[in-house]
Amino acid sequence: MRIKDLTLDEMTPAQRAVADEAIAGKRGRVPAPLRAWLHSPELGRRAQHLGAFVRYDTSLSPALSELAILVVARFWTSHFEWYAHAREALKTGVSPDVIAAIAARATPPLESEADQIVFDFSTAVVTSGRASDALYARAVAALGESGVVELVGILGYYTLVAFTLNVFDIGLPDGETSILKA
Template identity: 50%
Template structure:
């Protein structure tokens, strides 16, 4: 870890306010990247709020939103992010074979057209830096414009999370080994 993470007793009033807000949220604890973001308390406050919306309040259940998050974690080879969201994806009902295919950078086989379109959008955003018209049109018909906006939000937010975790070299919990190479 490149950055000393502050304990609550070491925080300024602004930092502590953001920290306390995260504990009172649906998460119940501060997300790890927020502990780095506290070096910019106002950014941490807004980023953490955005993360909570994207994690808990999109139009997608975890089984679907975690596809975009795992594609993002894999794209950035974000070890901690992969570790955390693989568990959440499994808990949300994602099939292990889909997770493994994403880990191996292979296209998974999806039975659900929403799952496939989310995967295709996330891959296109990360690898193609945009979305071709045909994919866009299909996405509108399958998940709607709100869904497209939310997938963009998930990919963008979790890109920031992945960059934070990678830059500050967040360690996996004791005894955990990264699955990403």
């Protein structure tokens, strides 16, 4: 890890308050990117609040959210993000074949129209920063306007997470290896 991984005893009161808030929240722990963000406690506080919302409280089903997160993790080859969210995706019912295909940068065998729209929209947005009018219309028809706004929020937040994990070289837990190839 390129940045000091602070222990609770090393944290300033502001850093400790942010860490304590994360631990007391839905995550129950300090998430990996917050380990870097704690060096800017206000960024950490705001980012972890956004993260809690886009992870747990949007109108999208957990499976659709995890599908979008996997697209981001794979695009940026974020090993820790992939490690954490491939497991979560399985728990939400995302097929192992879909996860393997995304890992291999192949077309996943998606079963529902909503899955296909989330995959297509997420792929377009992370690769170009845009969605065509037709794709946007499909997404709104399937997810509603608030769902599309929330999907864009998921993509943006998890891009921030991927950048943080990659730039600060926050590695996998001991004994774990990544399946992602560059």
